[in-house]
Amino acid sequence: MNWRNVRRFRRAPGHHRRGFTLIEMMVAIAVVAIAAIAVYQSNSNALRVQASLEQVTMGHWILMDQIAKHHLDEIVDDPNAQKVRDSRVYQAGQEYEVNIDTITLDSGYVEMLEFSVYLVVDGNPQDRPLKSALTFQPISDDQ
Secondary structure (H helix, E strand, C coil), X not given: CCHHHHHHCCCCCCCCCCCCCHHHHHHHHHHHHHHHHHHHHHHHHXXXXXXXXXXXXXXXXXXXXXXXXXXXXXXXXXXXCCCCCCEEEEECXXXXXXXXXXXXXXXXXXXXXEEEEEEEECCEECXXXXXXXXXXXXXXXXX
């Protein structure tokens, strides 16, 4: 082997190499990948929270609507009106179940109504209500 040829491939003293080494590129890709994973997890968590809040908000609207309907039914004396206790409601492409539990208080003049809204999945309501509310009303004389 001729040493003159080997010296030919050496760099001149003031000449620096250009570009990145493979290790530097792998470290840069790893840093970018970790940052991308963090951003993805943050966004997916935000989307899950948004979907949950949309369901709770819809449950709240349905609950307030059912409470208003129930109180209007109590005010309006229509002998043909049916007193609805539990019902299914379809809103925004979802099915919800509204349950009304009546508790007569010791006074005998007032009853407490607990309204609960459940999201219905595959024909069955979920175990936990999306939203619940308590309301009170006087006991009517015809009961």
